[in-house]
Amino acid sequence: MRRLLLLSFLGIVLIALAVSTVPFALFLQSVERDRLLTTLERDAFVLAGRSEEALESLDADDLAPVRDLATDYREAGGARVVIVDTTATVVVTNDSQENRVGISYASRPEFAEALSGVVSTGERYSDTLGITLVYVAVPVFSGPAIVGAVRLTFDRAFIDTEVNRQLTGIGLVALTTLALGALIAIVLSRTLSRGLKELDTAALAMAEGDFAMRARDDVGPAEIRALSRAFNDMASRVGTLVETQRRFASDASHQLRTPITALMLRVGGLRESLKPGAKNLERLDAIDAELSRLNRLIDGLLTLGRAGSQEVTREVIDASEVSRERLESWTSLAEEAGISLTAKIDKGLLVSAVPTAVEQIVDVFLDNALSVSDHGGKIEVSVVAEGAQVVISVSDQGPGMTPEEISRAFDRFWRGSSGYEGTGLGLAVVKQLAEASGAQVSLTSRAAGGILAQVKFNAPHS
Numbered sequence: 506m507r508r509l510l511l512l513s514f515l516g517i518v519l520i521a522l523a524v525s526t527v528p529f530a531l532f533l534q535s536v537e538r539d540r541l542l543t544t545l546e547r548d549a550f551v552l553a554g555r556s557e558e559a560l561e562s563l564d565a566d567d568l569a570p571v572r573d574l575a576t577d578y579r580e581a582g583g584a585r586v587v588i589v590d591t592t593a594t595v596v597v598t599n600d601s602q603e604n605r606v607g608i609s610y611a612s613r614p615e616f617a618e619a620l621s622g623v624v625s626t627g628e629r630y631s632d633t634l635g636i637t638l639v640y641v642a643v644p645v646f647s648g649p650a651i652v653g654a655v656r657l658t659f660d661r662a663f664i665d666t667e668v669n670r671q672l673t674g675i676g677l678v679a680l681t682t683l684a685l686g687a688l689i690a691i692v693l694s695r696t697l698s699r700g701l702k703e704l705d706t707a708a709l710a711m712a713e714g715d716f717a718m719r720a721r722d723d724v725g726p727a728e729i730r731a732l733s734r735a736f737n738d739m740a741s742r743v744g745t746l747v748e749t750q751r752r753f754a755s756d757a758s759h760q761l762r763t764p765i766t767a768l769m770l771r772v773g774g775l776r777e778s779l780k781p782g783a784k785n786l787e788r789l790d791a792i793d794a795e796l797s798r799l800n801r802l803i804d805g806l807l808t809l810g811r812a813g814s815q816e817v818t819r820e821v822i823d824a825s826e827v828s829r830e831r832l833e834s835w836t837s838l839a840e841e842a843g844i845s846l847t848a849k850i851d852k853g854l855l856v857s858a859v860p861t862a863v864e865q866i867v868d869v870f871l872d873n874a875l876s877v878s879d880h881g882g883k884i885e886v887s888v889v890a891e892g893a894q895v896v897i898s899v900s901d902q903g904p905g906m907t908p909e910e911i912s913r914a915f916d917r918f919w920r921g922s923s924g925y926e927g928t929g930l931g932l933a934v935v936k937q938l939a940e941a942s943g944a945q946v947s948l949t950s951r952a953a954g955g956i957l958a959q960v961k962f963n964a965p966h967s
């Protein structure tokens with residue numbers, strides 16, 4: 506993420522640089538051209554002043570110093586000079602390769618203009634040289650009379666070279682600035698992201714139930730440190746709260762169980778004191794049933810509390826083995842009730858689940874199925890692999906449930922119209938345990954009547 510941000514930042518700066526380069530180059534070109542023309546014009550006037558006398562006399566002795574001056578000027582890096590008389594015939598040039606003295610330049614528009622008393626500047630393609638020239642032509646006055654003209658020319662390519670040289674310099678400065686900017690951005694984003702990373706690690710640990718984890722609050726900018734401190738405060742408060750709640754739950758369970766066990770013992774004692782067939786025996790059975798329901802209620806509430814607090818971690822469990830064991834302990838109850846309990850359990854199917862999840866879920870499914878089954882009913886249990894999952898199914902031939910009932914069945918304390926005495930917590934516990942185990946649980950109406958209760962666990966490392 507950070508790398509992406511940095512790359513887009515560099516990309517945007519590079520595009521901005523590239524886009525601004527074209528107009529900037531054009532601007533530089535026009536500035537450079539104006540600067541050159543001003544210099545040329547100044548030099549042309551100086552040369553015009555120096556050649557006034559020579560042009561008046563057109564004497565070779567007078568022209569010689571002017572030619573020397575022009576040659577020196579060229580050698581010092583100056584422009585090409587052509588001086589003409591009033592007929593636009595060349596009298597002096599500083600071109601060492603070609604002596605054009607005596608040739609008429611009357612056809613050149615800039616000379617025509619200069620000889621008419623006007624300063625002429627501009628660009629023109631020279632057929633003679635095959636290049637674009639930048640020129641300045643000025644008239645040479647002797648008093649009010651024009652005695653000739655001086656023209657200075659430069660190769661236009663010179664301007665381009667100069668502009669390129671300046672652009673390269675500016676480009677280097679820009680790239681250095683960009684590199685420095687990127688460096689600062691990297692350093693800044695590192696410090697920023699380091700603090701956030703610490704916070705992220707702590708938040709993840711807390712999400713997994715580790716309330717002792719603290720984020721470092723001495724790295725990153727002030728805002729992130731403040732955030733880390735606030736997070737740590739919150740973590741310690743939540744930790745204390747969870748611990749208090751957990752302790753309360755276990756204390757409450759202990760406190761409640763003791764009197765219930767005592768009550769059950771007393772009921773047992775009372776039962777023994779009664780004669781067989783006594784009428785009050787039925788009442789005692791009812792009290793016993795209520796007491797076991799109370800016990801189950803406490804168990805359910807405690808399981809819900811524990812599973813909700815996420816203090817449990819998943820482990821590898823042999824679902825086949827656990828299901829078979831649970832089935833065995835329910836068999837005698839089923840037999841007594843005249844209900845057939847059959848099973849198809851594939852061997853050695855391992856699942857990833859929180860401890861006791863498999864047995865508790867199988868228990869709740871079987872408990873419900875038995876509760877709704879009539880004498881002669883049939884309950885089928887199966888444990889099979891399905892792709893990377895292990896599916897435990899319990900199907901019964903009971904009254905079944907409407908879609909509306911199915912959608913509410915996992916709510917805490919919700920009990921349907923099936924008529925048996927439940928606490929309404931069984932399936933709520935199943936849902937919590939399944940969620941904590943990363944499993945999916947479902948109730949489906951069977952076409953043949955009854956309910957198919959299923960839980961799908963993930964195989965370990967799937």
Ligand SMILES: Nc1ncnc2c1ncn2[C@@H]1O[C@H](COP(=O)(O)OP(=O)(O)OP(=O)(O)O)[C@@H](O)[C@H]1O
Binds near residue numbers: 921930933
């Ligand atoms: N196999 C089933 N067939 C028909 N109804 C069912 C079945 N399983 C559950 N139910 C309905 O869903 C309700 C909720 O079930 P749940 O197991 O959560 O609670 P309970 O069985 O009432 O109480 P307990 O906490 O003792 O299990 C039940 O009261 C029952 O009406």
Ligand SMILES: [Mg+2]
Binds near residue numbers: 869872927931
């Ligand atoms: Mg139940």
